[in-house]
Amino acid sequence: xxxxxxxxxxxxxxxxxxxxxxxxxxxxxxxxxxxxxxxxxxxxxxxxxxxxxxxxxxxxxxxxxxxxxxxxxxxxxxxxxxxxxxxxxxxxxxxxxxxxxxxxxxxxxxxxxxxxxxxxxxxxxxxxxxxxxxxxxxxxxxxxxxxxxxxxxxxxxxxxxxxxxxxxxxxxxxxxxxxxxxxxxxxxxxxxxxxxxxxxxxxxxxxxxxxxxxxxxxxxxxxxxxxx
Amino acid sequence: xxxxxxxxxxxxxxxxxxxxxxxxxxxxxxxxxxxxxxxxxxxxxxxxxxxxxxxxxxxxxxxxxxxxxxxxxxxxxxxxxxxxxxxxxxxxxxxxxxxxxxxxxxxxxxxxxxxxxxxxxxxxxxxxxxxxxxxxxxxxxxxxxxxxxxxxxxxxxxxxxxxxxxxxxxxxxxxxxxxxxxxxxxxxxxxxxxxxxxxxxxxxxxxxxxxxxxxxxxxxxxxxxxxx
Numbered sequence: 058x059x060x061x062x063x064x065x066x067x068x069x070x071x072x073x074x075x076x077x078x079x080x081x082x083x084x085x086x087x088x089x090x091x092x093x094x095x096x097x098x099x100x101x102x103x104x105x106x107x108x109x110x111x112x113x114x115x116x117x118x119x120x121x122x123x124x125x126x127x128x129x130x131x132x133x134x135x136x137x138x139x140x141x142x143x144x145x146x147x148x149x150x151x152x153x154x155x156x157x158x159x160x161x162x163x164x165x166x167x168x169x170x171x172x173x174x175x176x177x178x179x180x181x182x183x184x185x186x187x188x189x190x191x192x193x194x195x196x197x198x199x200x201x202x203x204x205x206x207x208x209x210x211x212x213x214x215x216x217x218x219x220x221x222x223x224x225x226x227x228x229x230x231x232x233x234x235x236x237x238x239x240x241x242x243x244x245x246x247x248x249x250x251x252x253x254x255x256x257x258x259x260x261x262x263x264x265x266x267x268x269x270x271x272x273x274x275x276x277x278x279x280x281x282x283x284x285x
Numbered sequence: 286x287x288x289x290x291x292x293x294x295x296x297x298x299x300x301x302x303x304x305x306x307x308x309x310x311x312x313x314x315x316x317x318x319x320x321x322x323x324x325x326x327x328x329x330x331x332x333x334x335x336x337x338x339x340x341x342x343x344x345x346x347x348x349x350x351x352x353x354x355x356x357x358x359x360x361x362x363x364x365x366x367x368x369x370x371x372x373x374x375x376x377x378x379x380x381x382x383x384x385x386x387x388x389x390x391x392x393x394x395x396x397x398x399x400x401x402x403x404x405x406x407x408x409x410x411x412x413x414x415x416x417x418x419x420x421x422x423x424x425x426x427x428x429x430x431x432x433x434x435x436x437x438x439x440x441x442x443x444x445x446x447x448x449x450x451x452x453x454x455x456x457x458x459x460x461x462x463x464x465x466x467x468x469x470x471x472x473x474x475x476x477x478x479x480x481x482x483x484x485x486x487x488x489x490x491x492x493x494x495x496x497x498x499x500x501x502x503x504x505x506x507x508x509x510x511x512x513x
Contacts, residue, residue: 122378134374146362150350
């Protein structure tokens with residue numbers, strides 16, 4: 058499959074786009090990377106994803122596919138090497154469930170925690186830790202969520218090991234307490250040391266600058282709006 | 286597959302649970318229906334879906350699966366007869382995209398429209414119609430989203446033809462304008478006349494009573510909280 062066939066419209070610090078990048082790399086699919094300016098959206102992005110106008114968009118043979126979880130399913134169905142989802146329907150459902158649940162419960166809480174302070178932040182951190190507790194049960198005693206190898210759920214939750222610590226630093230908060238979450242803490246190290254992951258992470262210093270500016274821009278809009 | 290193997294924890298008026306029921310019926314899978322009291326949740330529900338505590342839950346061979354879209358995938362992967370998702374990965378991605386997008390953009394707006402009035406309702410109805418416009422483009426000229434037969438996307442959007450008109454009546458609003466959405470209007474008739482669908486709809490009068498009471502209970506909590 059030549060690189061002319063596959064394009065990824067991405068944004069360097071998007072955890073959603075990064076999932077797609079990891080999936081393509083794990084499968085050894087060559088692709089052309091196209092950096093999008095999400096603050097001044099290109100006509101290409103608006104044409105490829107007119108409904109949500111968001112990255113990532115995967116373009117394969119001129120056909121665009123949007124929404125990172127849907128793209129992961131597409132990639133797994135299109136390129137059979139290195140299967141991402143488990144084989145058995147029940148385990149597949151289980152992986153999809155935790156991917157969606159972490160997105161809904163943990164990512165939103167962690168993000169709001171970063172953007173707020175005071176009671177709002179305290180509530181967000183509490184909600185994030187409660188979600189983390191459930192994920193801890195899932196990873197306890199395993200190297201990866203996928204077992205011995207990185208799989209769909211590892212990729213789906215792959216923002217936790219690298220994005221969360223940056224958000225914690227920017228928001229002056231702590232969500233991942235190593236003593237409370239030993240399974241997640243061990244998995245974070247395993248995940249970040251995987252050769253495909255290690256070589257495709259954005260520079261931490263740039264992330265700090267970027268998320269400090271996001272916190273500043275967004276902090277007022279969250280005040281009192283989100284209840285956990 | 287005997288009925289002792291498959292159980293569906295449901296609630297009579299849940300559009301999410303109804304999807305699962307339709308999928309099982311279309312595939313001819315026998316199942317035991319268990320009605321849940323969602324206002325006084327059973328220990329069975331809390332045990333089977335401890336994370337979200339919501340219906341539907343499908344139990345197959347003592348294993349619980351939650352979240353309606355994830356259950357639909359599980360059903361399609363487990364029972365091969367009458368495939369719900371299309372065969373080709375791109376068409377599968379397309380169906381998943383519109384199922385998720387309608388849930389996010391249209392269902393939320395229609396629900397908030399039912400529960401509010403004044404400016405909040407006006408904004409919600411406007412957002413719902415904009416989402417409806419995009420769906421109109423998808424169905425134009427087709428009998429079903431799945432082509433000649435009901436498929437995954439028809440089931441996923443199956444709440445539109447029967448729940449929306451009830452919500453419109455309860456909220457004294459109009460979202461589905463037949464002249465503006467002729468494709469959706471024709472599909473609604475096709476869908477509601479399908480023998481599997483026709484025979485499994487809750488009584489409209491009971492729905493009106495139920496949603497009037499939901500509107501009454503929820504109206505205060507939506508005031509000014511949702512921006513479109």
